[in-house]
Amino acid sequence: MDNKILTQVKFDENGLVPVIVQSAGNREVLMLAYMNAEALTRTLETGKMHYYSRSRKKLWMKGEESGNYQEVKDMYIDCDNDALLFVVEQKGGACHTGHYSCFFRKLNDKKDEFLVTGKKVFDPDEVYKK
């Protein structure tokens, strides 16, 4: 991977950049996560999505525990260089709840509650065994 790409990305004051992940198949938006420079480097080197977890304060590869890897198809950068969009092949589902997308709840017509509209594709109790 060329350093030109890394230097072009504007990481924030915490060294992170927000990343939108979209399914190559149905164009569904799967999740929003964050990368630091190392996560971006590994993602581009391996072709598999890596992130930085703000809660666990560590690098992780999507699917390392669940097997639900995300294979990079395309990467885009926005006009301000401070947000990235990755189009991926999602194995299984993206969400730790077992849903295909993390955005599985939609605002109802009355605008007073979110209803589950996304499909569940795996059982998290089976996949995240301790």
Next chain:
Amino acid sequence: MDNKILTQVKFDENGLVPVIVQSAGNREVLMLAYMNAEALTRTLETGKMHYYSRSRKKLWMKGEESGNYQEVKDMYIDCDNDALLFVVEQKGGACHTGHYSCFFRKLNDKKDEFLVTGKKVFDPDEVYKK
């Protein structure tokens, strides 16, 4: 708008939540922006996307200057309640550069530079007249 929705969203330490905006038509991801509680309230009340500009430190309605409004079709919340996805009808283009999407540059196969692949739909010099 019901307060239940506002209290469900986890705004960050700056009172902001990241918002992914996707085109209802071709499912293209248009932009990533931020909302505070007031921007979210106005968005849901008016049906037109409002954001909080971190650089200008103020609320703004997309299209207020350019006429390129974004009409809300659907709103989703993610599993952690800390990111929103809006599906919108985009008038004109979303990007201040004149492109339909802010993600108009794609990483090339050699992974050493971004190439413009998105379409330009308006002339910013015409639209943002002073």
